[in-house]
Every structure is written in C-alpha cells, then in structure tokens.
Amino acid sequence: MNLPVGIRSIAVKFPRIVRTNDYWREKFPELVDRASPKRVRLERPAFSTDASGIEIWSQEVKPYLADPFRGNVERRVLDLDESSLTLECDAAREAIAAAKLATEEVDLAIVTSLCSDRIAPSSAADLVRELELSCPAWNLDSTCSSALVALQNAWALVQPGLYRHVLVVVSYIGSHSVDEEDTLSWSVGDGAGAFVVSALKPNQGILGTKIVPTAATCGAYLHEIATDTQGKPWIRTKTGKDASLLAETAVDFVRTCCHGAVAAAGVTLEQIDFFAFNTPTAWYANVCTRALGIDPERTINLYPRYANIGAVLPVANLYHAAFEGKIRENDLVLVYTNGAGATAAASVMRWGDVALGAVLIPPTPLGKGGSEIPPTPLGKGGERENIFAAAPQARQQMLESYLIEWLAGALQIPLTQLNPQQSLAFLLDSLMAFELRRRIEVDLQVQVPIERFFGDGNIAQIAEFLLDRLVLSDLTSSSVFVANNDQTEREKLSF
Numbered sequence: 001m002n003l004p005v006g007i008r009s010i011a012v013k014f015p016r017i018v019r020t021n022d023y024w025r026e027k028f029p030e031l032v033d034r035a036s037p038k039r040v041r042l043e044r045p046a047f048s049t050d051a052s053g054i055e056i057w058s059q060e061v062k063p064y065l066a067d068p069f070r071g072n073v074e075r076r077v078l079d080l081d082e083s084s085l086t087l088e089c090d091a092a093r094e095a096i097a098a099a100k101l102a103t104e105e106v107d108l109a110i111v112t113s114l115c116s117d118r119i120a121p122s123s124a125a126d127l128v129r130e131l132e133l134s135c136p137a138w139n140l141d142s143t144c145s146s147a148l149v150a151l152q153n154a155w156a157l158v159q160p161g162l163y164r165h166v167l168v169v170v171s172y173i174g175s176h177s178v179d180e181e182d183t184l185s186w187s188v189g190d191g192a193g194a195f196v197v198s199a200l201k202p203n204q205g206i207l208g209t210k211i212v213p214t215a216a217t218c219g220a221y222l223h224e225i226a227t228d229t230q231g232k233p234w235i236r237t238k239t240g241k242d243a244s245l246l247a248e249t250a251v252d253f254v255r256t257c258c259h260g261a262v263a264a265a266g267v268t269l270e271q272i273d274f275f276a277f278n279t280p281t282a283w284y285a286n287v288c289t290r291a292l293g294i295d296p297e298r299t300i301n302l303y304p305r306y307a308n309i310g311a312v313l314p315v316a317n318l319y320h321a322a323f324e325g326k327i328r329e330n331d332l333v334l335v336y337t338n339g340a341g342a343t344a345a346a347s348v349m350r351w352g353d354v355a356l357g358a359v360l361i362p363p364t365p366l367g368k369g370g371s372e373i374p375p376t377p378l379g380k381g382g383e384r385e386n387i388f389a390a391a392p393q394a395r396q397q398m399l400e401s402y403l404i405e406w407l408a409g410a411l412q413i414p415l416t417q418l419n420p421q422q423s424l425a426f427l428l429d430s431l432m433a434f435e436l437r438r439r440i441e442v443d444l445q446v447q448v449p450i451e452r453f454f455g456d457g458n459i460a461q462i463a464e465f466l467l468d469r470l471v472l473s474d475l476t477s478s479s480v481f482v483a484n485n486d487q488t489e490r491e492k493l494s495f
Helices: 022-027 029-035 053-064 084-098 124-131 146-158 183-187 244-265 284-292 310-323 383-389 392-411 430-444 459-477
Strands: 005-013 017-020 074-077 108-114 137-139 166-173 190-199 205-213 221-227 233-239 274-277 332-338 343-350 479-484 487-492
Touching (some): 022 029, 053 244, 053 284, 084 124, 108 146, 124 137, 146 205, 146 332, 166 310, 183 233, 205 244, 244 332, 274 284, 310 392, 383 459, 392 430, 392 459
Parallel strands (some): 108 137
Antiparallel strands (some): 205 343, 479 487
C-alpha cells in the first residue's frame, strides 16, 4: 500500500487581545528609550549574489536597525479566560469539522504545546478529554519545527494504512514565557493551529521531506524556572549567549533542507509555486528567499501581524496563503521551519482540496493611544466586499463564520458551541429569524425568504444559499463593455 497522504484540512486560532507596541511605550518607556538607537546611519544594502550566510542575514537586518521594535507591529496575547488548551481545542474542532469528520473518526492525535501556560510537560491527554476523542494521543516537541516533524510522523503512519485520520495540534504561548521587561517579549505572540492528515487524491500530498539537526544552535535560548509576583512557578525564556548562532547558521540550514526536500520530491525550486517559511523575525522570509534565489512574491510574511508564534508559524502561513488564494489545489508547496536546538525541516507537497477552518477575525487597524485593543467583530460593514475579495474556495466558510458570529452574539453563547451542521430552526425563534434576515439584507445586500430559516436547513446550507445569491447578484449587476471609437455599448446578463 502506498497511499498519497497529506493535509486534508487546516485551522488556526488566536487570542482575542491584540497587543501593539504602545503597550511597552506606555508601561515601560525607559526600556523602549534604551532600545532606541541614538544614531543609525543606514546605507543602501549592497546585495551580492555570492554573499555568505551571515552577510545575507546582516543585509536583511539592516533596514530594521532604526526601529527599536525591529519590525514588530502586533502580537496576539491570551485574555484572562483563554489558555493554550482552549486555543488548541478550538483549532482542533475547526480542523475536524472542516475535514467533515466525526470525532470518532480521528484515529490519532499528535500534540505540541510550546511555552504552555502551565508547568505540566504535556497536554495531549487533556486535549483528548476536552474534545471527547477516543483515540490515542501523544506529545511531540521539536521546538519551532514541531508541526513539520509531526506532519512527517502522521504521513508515515497513514501511508501504510496503520491510521486513517491523524489530528495534529500545535500551540505556542510566547507571552507567558518571557519577562515583559525583557525586549524579547516584543517579538513573541500566542496562537494555536491544527490540521488533519489523511489520504488524498492520486499525486497529491507529501512528496519529499528533509529534516536535519540544529544542535549547533543549542544555547541560543535559555529556559529557567522562575516565580511570578503571586509565587506561582513558570518557565522563563531568555536569549542565550550563543544567540548569534541563529544568524550564522540560518542560510546553511534553509539551503540544506530545501534543496534536500525538492530532490527527494523529484522537482526543482523553480517548479515550486509557493514557499511557506517560518518567520520568527521580520526579516527571516527575506533571508530565506535570498538564500534560495527565489522571488519574494512566492511567499508570505505574517510577522507584522502575529510576531513569532513558534511552532504555529507554518500552520498559520499555509492557512493564510490558502485563504488569500496564494495556494490552489495541485500547486507545489514547500514548507520550511527552523527549530533552535532541535531540528530544521522542509517538506514539499502537492496541495490538495484542503478545507479551511473558520475565517479569522480581520486584523485590527492600529489605534491611537491604545496599547491593547480587541479585534473588530463581524457585522461592522464591508462583509460583501470582503467575501468577493477572498479566494473563491474560502467564501463558503466566510459566510458560515459570519452566520455563526451573529448567532453566538444573539444567543449569547460561545462560538465553540456552534458548528455549520446545526439546524437554524433549532436555534432561532421567529423574532430572531426576522432580525437575522434584516442583518443579512443590510450586510450582504441579498434577499432571503423567511422560510429558509425554518425547516431542516442548517448553517452550512444557508451559507451556500447566500453564496449562490451573492454570485448571481454580482453577475446580473456586472456589465460587459464593448468599445467602438466614441461609442460604448452595455450588455446586462439576465437569468
């Protein structure tokens, strides 16, 4: 048996709170002042094709030296009622639902909880209990390469038929692992991601992988047990004396892994449609594209939005790239990660018909004077435009999330208690049905017969109906212009 195996569905979950640089400017102004360069002379980088690894790193860092935050803009941090486990469970539920699987169909769970908000070394059993799974589960840790190492493990177990569907869940709680008075805290955020690994169509899935040890970077970070102001123990992460090794080895690792992965897959770098690099710094994606000699347009950099989210980075990069239409079915995708003091890994895959978890709340514009701001909820206008701006394959899930967000607010229940397969008749009374119809007409500018909200229709079916009406209204209102000197004729489509 030699099944084509790869990612079937993917989801990400981030905390509600968005922390901007103003948080430190207001709370620790002296720290920011000390980190601000007094005089920086930035010359135009002299990029060369034969630059060494450390030269490439230095050239890409240079544009950020005048910024005390080194390219950090936003990072997501846990709210008081959130934890690494709640994020993991939410992401896992969405990945399972997107894959159209029942919980009993999940055969195995592989879990990574980096910098968890508790001292306990593992959370796989807790995840199984919370999700009411009946499958075995174990923890895996390869620092920032954990997601790719887990993917290779899942692939190796599904391909020979030992398991059918493997759930991989990763989280990183950077805000709880560093001291706020350490500038390292500026560069870390919180988040979780999950994906389901299953058999795919012929020729899709994982084609080649290369994993190497990064023992050379042991000592780049230090982890020590400390106590907080309440006497509670926690593991504090600090920059080690050998942190420069991360820069010195970055180019060699990305070249070794990526060239090894494409060779194992039987393809070339030129054939890769999209690259997803982990981005623990603002300039890391540029270092990787320079090292491989590829067009920066063929990758994505989420660092300004999330900062360093550790093992979640590759999952978030793939999710956002798919959502934005940068990756489409049957595209060749190369994913690369570098875990300090653990492993560096690259995997080449032919992207399948990957289902996406619930659409993320859009990033919040930076406000004036606000150091921590909640993300803007749905229903604030622009939904119709946002849907048409998204990739076609993401629109159904956007509408499902739009409906679920409204229902959760109207019913005053957690989002996690709702899913696309739930019947609207069970959730709505007549007054709420009319209010939802009015909200849809305002936000999406489409008419919905009131009977659609009753009977056997579920959230997913209503979303499908709305999508059909949106596409139809867009077609009927669009125009085809035929220019003939000074005269233009307009033709309207009719149905």
